[in-house]
Amino acid sequence: MPLSVEKRDLTGLTAIVTGGNAGIGYETVRMLSEMGATVTIACRNAEKGQAAAEGIEKITGNKPEVGSIDLCSFASVAAFVESFKSKHDRIDILVNNAGFVSMAKGDEAYTGDGLETDAQVNHLSQFLLTSQLMPLLKHAAQNKIRDFVPRVVVVSSDAGKVGKVNTSYWEKQGQDKLPWFFGRYGDTKLAFAIVSKKLADIVESDGVLVHMVHPGYVASDIHAKNDNGLPQFMTKTMGWIMNLTARTAAQGAMTSVYCAVSVEAEKSTGKYWYSNKIANYPNSVITNQEAADKFWNDSVNVLKERGYEILI
Numbered sequence: 641m642p643l644s645v646e647k648r649d650l651t652g653l654t655a656i657v658t659g660g661n662a663g664i665g666y667e668t669v670r671m672l673s674e675m676g677a678t679v680t681i682a683c684r685n686a687e688k689g690q691a692a693a694e695g696i697e698k699i700t701g702n703k704p705e706v707g708s709i710d711l712c713s714f715a716s717v718a719a720f721v722e723s724f725k726s727k728h729d730r731i732d733i734l735v736n737n738a739g740f741v742s743m744a745k746g747d748e749a750y751t752g753d754g755l756e757t758d759a760q761v762n763h764l765s766q767f768l769l770t771s772q773l774m775p776l777l778k779h780a781a782q783n784k785i786r787d788f789v790p791r792v793v794v795v796s797s798d799a800g801k802v803g804k805v806n807t808s809y810w811e812k813q814g815q816d817k818l819p820w821f822f823g824r825y826g827d828t829k830l831a832f833a834i835v836s837k838k839l840a841d842i843v844e845s846d847g848v849l850v851h852m853v854h855p856g857y858v859a860s861d862i863h864a865k866n867d868n869g870l871p872q873f874m875t876k877t878m879g880w881i882m883n884l885t886a887r888t889a890a891q892g893a894m895t896s897v898y899c900a901v902s903v904e905a906e907k908s909t910g911k912y913w914y915s916n917k918i919a920n921y922p923n924s925v926i927t928n929q930e931a932a933d934k935f936w937n938d939s940v941n942v943l944k945e946r947g948y949e950i951l952i
């Protein structure tokens with residue numbers, strides 16, 4: 641049964657979608673634009689962003705804005721926030737959608753900030769982005785438009801099931817101690833889910849909601865970009881089998897959009913959603929408060945050591 645989301649009038653509301661130029665993010669931007677929101681596509685490639693914005697304008701008549709952000713760089717995150725704040729004073733919907741699977745090894749596995757790429761893109765940069773944009777979300781909560789409750793939607797993944805609360809490989813050690821690529825991805829998806837759940841508790845009293853989402857399996861670029869080290873025939877066969885069960889990107893985006901716009905999603909915060917319903921998070925470590933607090937502090941400290949404060 642295909643998923644659907646009831647349309648809501650989002651005219652006057654402001655949204656950001658990271659990685660909104662492609663895949664699930666593109667479809668998320670398209671749907672929010674169709675409902676009248678002023679959406680910014682936050683992406684690392686201006687040409688791709690402009691092409692996506694023009695495509696969406698043709699379909700919806702509402703052209704998204706494009707903002708430059710490279711989630712491999714904390715300086716780029718801060719520059720994006722400054723540029724956004726010079727144009728907007730509120731955010732009603734922030735969708736942390738961008739994601740990356742890295743199979744790189746050695747020095748190539750690390751960003752210019754000296755952190756493993758998945759850890760920075762999937763977790764730390766979007767944690768920093770969310771914290772720096774929180775004043776605009778709180779402002780929207782104090783100045784609601786048509787009773788819309790502002791929210792953060794984190795595109796998470798069931799891959800968090802294989803994740804471990806493990807920061808030991810994040811920082812460049814001068815040697816290759818990286819976990820298997822899917823374990824690495826799962827770790828970072830779990831990492832961002834843990835801090836997002838805690839964030840939900842912190843900002844609840846400010847009237848800002850935080851939802852986590854599993855989009856389902858979508859045969860998008862994230863699975864196709866890298867050599868996964870398996871023999872080609874195995875990759876092709878696995879891909880063929882998985883594609884039979886894959887959702888389209890539009891269907892994959894549906895739960896993000898449901899959490900971003902629905903009145904139903906205003907009744908809870910800090911939950912994990914799949915197919916427009918609240919689901920159990922696949923890794924029980926998320927309920928361990930002590931581990932979550934320590935992990936939050938570790939994440940805050942990694943940012944602090946690089947000159948970036950998490951202020952919420």
Ligand SMILES: NC(=O)c1ccc[n+]([C@@H]2O[C@H](COP(=O)([O-])OP(=O)(O)OC[C@H]3O[C@@H](n4cnc5c(N)ncnc54)[C@H](OP(=O)(O)O)[C@@H]3O)[C@@H](O)[C@H]2O)c1
Pocket residue numbers: 658659660661662663664665682683684685688709710711712736737738739740761795796797798854855856857858859860861862863
């Ligand atoms: N597809 C699935 O089956 C699946 C399942 C569970 C969860 N998810 C999650 O769903 C989200 C969307 O994935 P998708 O399937 O739509 O993948 P996708 O088509 O590969 O899109 C990923 C997006 O993230 C952007 N991105 C990657 N690295 C970036 C960086 N350093 N700075 C800025 N943007 C960056 C990409 O930009 P470029 O176009 O420039 O590369 C792209 O816009 C991800 O968080 C993913 O983990 C996907």
